[in-house]
Structures are given as structure tokens and as C-alpha cells.
Amino acid sequence: MKISKRAEYGLMAMVCLTKNKKTISIREISNIEVIPYEFLAKIFAKLESAKLVKAKHGANGGYVLTKASNKISVNDIISALEGNKKTVDCVCCQRKTKCLAKDVWAKLEKSLNKTLEQVKLSDLIK
Amino acid sequence: MKISKRAEYGLMAMVCLTKNKKTISIREISNIEVIPYEFLAKIFAKLESAKLVKAKHGANGGYVLTKASNKISVNDIISALEGNKKTVDCVCCQRKTKCLAKDVWAKLEKSLNKTLEQVKLSDLIK
DNA sequence: GCATATCCGACCAATTTAGTCGGATATGCT
DNA sequence: AGCATATCCGACTAAATTGGTCGGATATGC
Ligand code: SF4
Ligand code: SF4
Numbered sequence: 001m002k003i004s005k006r007a008e009y010g011l012m013a014m015v016c017l018t019k020n021k022k023t024i025s026i027r028e029i030s031n032i033e034v035i036p037y038e039f040l041a042k043i044f045a046k047l048e049s050a051k052l053v054k055a056k057h058g059a060n061g062g063y064v065l066t067k068a069s070n071k072i073s074v075n076d077i078i079s080a081l082e083g084n085k086k087t088v089d090c091v092c093c094q095r096k097t098k099c100l101a102k103d104v105w106a107k108l109e110k111s112l113n114k115t116l117e118q119v120k121l122s123d124l125i126k
Numbered sequence: 127m128k129i130s131k132r133a134e135y136g137l138m139a140m141v142c143l144t145k146n147k148k149t150i151s152i153r154e155i156s157n158i159e160v161i162p163y164e165f166l167a168k169i170f171a172k173l174e175s176a177k178l179v180k181a182k183h184g185a186n187g188g189y190v191l192t193k194a195s196n197k198i199s200v201n202d203i204i205s206a207l208e209g210n211k212k213t214v215d216c217v218c219c220q221r222k223t224k225c226l227a228k229d230v231w232a233k234l235e236k237s238l239n240k241t242l243e244q245v246k247l248s249d250l251i252k
Numbered sequence: 253g254c255a256t257a258t259c260c261g262a263c264c265a266a267t268t269t270a271g272t273c274g275g276a277t278a279t280g281c282t
Numbered sequence: 283a284g285c286a287t288a289t290c291c292g293a294c295t296a297a298a299t300t301g302g303t304c305g306g307a308t309a310t311g312c
Contacts, residue, residue: 001127001128001129001130001204001208001213001238002127002212002213002214003127003213003214003231003234004127004268004269004270005269005270005271006269006270008214008227011227011230012227015226015227025287025288025289026288026289027287027288036270036271036272038271038272038273039270039271039272041289041290042271042291044289044290045289045290045291048289048290055278055288055289055290056279056288056289057277057278057279057280057287057288057289057290058278058279058280058281058286058287058288058289059279059280059281059285059286059287059288060279060280060281060287060288061278061279061280061287061288061289062288062289063289074230078127082127083268083269086128087127087128087129088128088129088134100141100250100251100252101134101137101138101141101250103250104137104200104242104245104250105129107241107245108129108238108241108242111237111238111241112127112234112237112238112241114237115233115234115237115238116230116234119230119233124226124227124229124230125226126226130299130300130301131300131301131302132300132301151256151257151258152257152258153256153257162301162302162303164302164303164304165301165302165303167258167259168260168302170258170259171258171259171260174258174259181257181258181259181309182257182258182310183256183257183258183259183308183309183310183311184255184256184257184258184309184310184311184312185254185255185256185257185310185311185312186256186257186310186311186312187256187257187258187309187310187311188257188258189258209299209300
């Protein structure tokens with residue numbers, strides 16, 4: 001029940017991106033937010049394949065958001081970065097007792113997503 | 127963002143305990159729910175120090191709930207078992223930018239607890 | 253006093269997370 | 283064209299966490 005560094009860095013970087021509006025390079029973000037450069041590069045690779053940002057190669061390149069910041073939710077970002085999306089991997093199930101816990105996890109996950117879905121990137125740059 | 131086995135087993139065991147009403151030993155639960163015995167013992171140690179269950183030593187011993195099953199929430203159980211309670215460990219913060227992400231984590235955690243608090247043990251034994 | 257329990261701490265193996273490195277590829281600029 | 287500056291990509295490693303084990307101490311019922 002913990003947010004990974006990947007997600008934390010990712011969100012911070014996205015906030016950074018939102019504020020700047022122009023293309024900004026990983027190197028710059030890495031300096032501003034004090035995030036290991038190589039690690040941040042990998043995070044952006046994921047964000048890109050989730051189509052949340054797009055890259056511009058070459059000199060003066062970097063990343064920009066693909067959508068307006070009020071169209072991107074925190075949930076989008078977390079989902080793109082967090083590998084273990086499911087709160088519990090239900091292998092339903094060699095156990096003798098019929099499982100009731102499952103419903104709890106489902107409920108939890110739903111409320112989790114809902115909460116994170118409500119918060120848009122644009123809400124974070126006040 | 128994943129529920130640990132500890133918590134999953136713990137919840138299952140508590141449900142098991144709720145159904146039985148009498149003292150039931152770790153050994154029995156371990157057999158019924160197919161959970162490694164030694165591991166389950168450690169889980170119960172934590173549940174006990176959180177005062178959710180109490181032990182009876184010696185022959186025909188085992189565990190019972192300390193409170194009525196409608197007084198114990200899933201959140202109580204998870205909290206007792208999950209080490210990394212905080213979704214993000216905020217070391218606020220050597221970063222240059224003022225952090226806005228923090229509010230999101232706080233909000234997330236709050237909604238998380240609320241959701242799990244609503245579900246009582248007694249709701250799970252239908 | 254013995255069988256059956258919980259209790260306790262150290263220990264270990266597997267997995268996951270965080271971070272690194274080397275190099276390929278794409279682009280802007282002079 | 284050629285160089286500097288970027289992203290891109292995969293393999294690799296180190297540290298932390300998780301899941302699980304073991305040996306023995308302690309408490310209790312019969
Ligand atoms: S949550 Fe329940 S159904 Fe799912 S794997 Fe665990 S015990 Fe089985
Ligand atoms: S959430 Fe924000 S304030 Fe907290 S440690 Fe991360 S960057 Fe710092």
C-alpha cells in the first residue's frame with residue numbers, strides 16, 4: 001500500500017511539465033526536481049507509451065503534454081507507471097472456504113481509482 | 127499499490143475466526159485456508175499486539191476476537207498488518223519546487239482509509 | 253509432566269524496486 | 283556534412299521488501 005518512487009517522480013515531473021508549457025528536457029527536470037537522470041528517462045518512456053506526453057528528439061528537444069492539463073488525471077499517471085495495478089492478484093482459488101475478501105479488494109480498487117481520477121493535473125499548479 | 131500476502135491472509139483468518147466464534151488454533155486455520163503455518167503465526171502476533179484478537183495458551187488454546195465482529199473494520203486489520211502504512215514517505219523535502227503532489231497522496235490515503243473503515247468484519251460472513 | 257498451544261527472534265530465498273551503463277537513433281544548428 | 287544535444291532501448295546491478303522457515307522458550311489443560 002505504498003506509492004512507488006517511479007509514480008512519485010512521475011507525478012512531480014508531470015506537474016513540472018504542466019507549468020512550463022514548452023518542451024522541456026529530461027535533463028532540466030532532473031536538475032529541478034533532483035531525480036536521477038537515467039531513472040527519469042525510463043519513467044518518461046512509460047509516460048510516452050501511455051500517450052500522456054510526446055517527445056521531440058534532437059537539440060532543444062524534450063517532452064510536452066499530449067493533452068490539456070485538465071484532461072489528464074493523476075490516475076492516468078499512476079496507472080501508466082505502476083506495474084502492479086491490481087491491489088491483489090486473485091488466483092481464485094485453491095482455498096476451501098469461499099472467498100469474501102475478494103469483494104473488499106474490488107471495492108477498494110474502485111474507490112482508489114475514483115479518487116485519483118478526480119484530481120486533474122491542472123488542479124496541481126495553483 | 128498492492129495488498130500484501132500478510133494482509134490478505136490476515137483478513138481471511140479473521141473472517142475464519144468470526145465464523146467460528148470459539149477459540150480456534152493457528153494450526154486449524156492454517157489447514158482450512160491453506161496458509162503456511164509459521165507465517166500465519168507471525169500474522170497473529172501482529173493482530174494480537176493490535177488488540178484485535180486475544181490468545182489462549184496451552185492445550186485446546188487458540189485465538190478469539192476481542193470485540194464484536196461489527197466493531198472491527200477491514201481497515202483495522204490492514205493497518206495492523208501492513209508495515210508501510212503511509213502511501214508515500216514524505217521527507218518534505220530537499221526539492222526546489224514546492225510540492226503539490228503531497229496533497230494528492232494525503233487525499234488518496236484518506237479516501238483509502240474511509241473505504242476500508244466502512245467494511246466491518248461482520249459484513250463478510252454472509 | 254506431557255501434549256498442545258502461543259510466543260519470539262534470527263535467518264533465508266524470491267521478488268520487486270530503484271538506479272546504472274553503454275550505446276543506438278533522431279534532430280537542430282552552423 | 284558534422285557535431286552537439288536529445289530521446290530511445292535493453293541489459294545489468296544493488297538495495298529493499300516480502301514471503302516464508304527454523305529452533306527454541308513459555309504458558310496451559312488434562
Ligand atoms: S482474495 Fe479470495 S478469491 Fe482472491 S485469491 Fe485471495 S482468497 Fe482467493
Ligand atoms: S510528496 Fe512532495 S513534499 Fe513529499 S517528499 Fe515527495 S516531493 Fe517532497
